[in-house]
Amino acid sequence: MNRTVSPDAPNSLPRRRMLTGSASALAAAGLAGWSSGALAQTAAAAAPKPLPAYVDWKNAKALIVHSNNTMETKRSAYGTSVITPSDQLYVRNNLPPPNPSILDDRDAWTVAIEGVKNPRTLTVGELKGMGLETTAMVLQCSGNGRGYFPSKPSGTLWTVGAAGCVVWSGVPVRAVVEALGGVAAGNPYMTGTGGEVLPEGLDPKSIMVERSVPTAAMEDALLAWELNGEPIPLAHGGPLRLIVPGFTGVNSVKYIKRLAFTPKESDAKIMASSYRLTPPGEKAGPDKPSIQDMSVKSWINSPLPEDGTLKAGKALIEGIAFGGITAVKSVEVSIDGGKNWKPARFIGPDLGKYAWRQFVAEVELPAGTHTLASRATDVKGLIQPEARVENVRGYNNTSWSDHAITVTVA
Numbered sequence: 001m002n003r004t005v006s007p008d009a010p011n012s013l014p015r016r017r018m019l020t021g022s023a024s025a026l027a028a029a030g031l032a033g034w035s036s037g038a039l040a041q042t043a044a045a046a047a048p049k050p051l052p053a054y055v056d057w058k059n060a061k062a063l064i065v066h067s068n069n070t071m072e073t074k075r076s077a078y079g080t081s082v083i084t085p086s087d088q089l090y091v092r093n094n095l096p097p098p099n100p101s102i103l104d105d106r107d108a109w110t111v112a113i114e115g116v117k118n119p120r121t122l123t124v125g126e127l128k129g130m131g132l133e134t135t136a137m138v139l140q141c142s143g144n145g146r147g148y149f150p151s152k153p154s155g156t157l158w159t160v161g162a163a164g165c166v167v168w169s170g171v172p173v174r175a176v177v178e179a180l181g182g183v184a185a186g187n188p189y190m191t192g193t194g195g196e197v198l199p200e201g202l203d204p205k206s207i208m209v210e211r212s213v214p215t216a217a218m219e220d221a222l223l224a225w226e227l228n229g230e231p232i233p234l235a236h237g238g239p240l241r242l243i244v245p246g247f248t249g250v251n252s253v254k255y256i257k258r259l260a261f262t263p264k265e266s267d268a269k270i271m272a273s274s275y276r277l278t279p280p281g282e283k284a285g286p287d288k289p290s291i292q293d294m295s296v297k298s299w300i301n302s303p304l305p306e307d308g309t310l311k312a313g314k315a316l317i318e319g320i321a322f323g324g325i326t327a328v329k330s331v332e333v334s335i336d337g338g339k340n341w342k343p344a345r346f347i348g349p350d351l352g353k354y355a356w357r358q359f360v361a362e363v364e365l366p367a368g369t370h371t372l373a374s375r376a377t378d379v380k381g382l383i384q385p386e387a388r389v390e391n392v393r394g395y396n397n398t399s400w401s402d403h404a405i406t407v408t409v410a
């Protein structure tokens, strides 16, 4: 079989089928015992981990299960619609999710709003009467693309799948703040705290999910109760989630219990030293840049190496592109590893500056091996870079060459 293997190929369906196929072929030939050790190993490596119970409603075929708390969307599963269905959306929990009973009475969930002129604890029921907005946005883990770092940083080795384009409905944070008299003076940060019950005996600061973003981010932020038209599932932060569009996923705090305008950034570890852009060989800490707003990025979702050998001739290159904190303006594709580029066309609805756009480009692929790449530009003129920025934890990988794929055409 003539296939070029990409870093994410071992998890792809066709490849698993191929392995299973060769195992049963050996069995049929009476050779199973001959290499049973090797076969068992191959089967273990290839067998997909089952979905944990709290996400058993997800589409297992669309996901790579890295662990109970980390699942990514397969590159081949993004399809050709703009919205990522909730059952295909990646999951990333720093801590195990709370007890599902927190969803029993969603409207009774409370969030404390602090650092405003008139601080108050509000229920979801009350929030629902204070304003309504719907925002489409790219939810992307800070470590998406970590799998392409040759240094193999610690953390989940995501390829492209720790990202989705989803729709949230909720109350604008600024409407809540206005109703409570405005932000109290001297509070440049908006700090969200997750509602996980922390295990005893550990320093809460070392494990709690608490993130600070500039107060200005509240302009487009939501306290959301709906994801893609349904009450937010537990896995994605129901009953209430802080949504900070344009910022990496970690800043959108699930099961939010406290939203505080604060004079300083949180001193929780997840803020002070995790999620920092630390150059290789240096130590993470509050002096290093925080992983917050996202920048321009794109990748190809079709064709993929796991599609097998392609037929020479016309081919459609399809993918997605987004600007991050700002809108995406255009995207180009290359079939020769980035030597030459041609413009791709955006298709489908434009759901606003925080959403991704689908793109398509028609190309001629002659027989041979080709490296396909995409490169997006945002409205400010920033171009997706060729190279990743090396950093200890493998954050913010927007490199177009890392996301390029090699296909074989005959």
Ligand SMILES: Nc1nc2c(c(=O)[nH]1)N[C@H]1C(S)=C(S)[C@@H](COP(=O)(O)O)O[C@H]1N2
Pocket (backbone or CB within 6 Å): 089, 090, 091, 092, 093, 094, 095, 139, 140, 141, 142, 193, 194, 195, 196, 209, 235, 236, 237, 248, 249, 250, 251, 252, 253, 254, 255
């Ligand atoms: N309360 C809480 N919020 C959280 C997390 C968490 O563990 N707890 N994980 C963060 C991280 S690192 C990411 S990438 C996103 C993942 O969102 P998702 O699981 O809905 O895809 O949620 C963020 N918000």
Ligand SMILES: [Mo]
Pocket (backbone or CB within 6 Å): 092, 140, 141, 142, 143, 249, 250
């Ligand atoms: Mo993340």
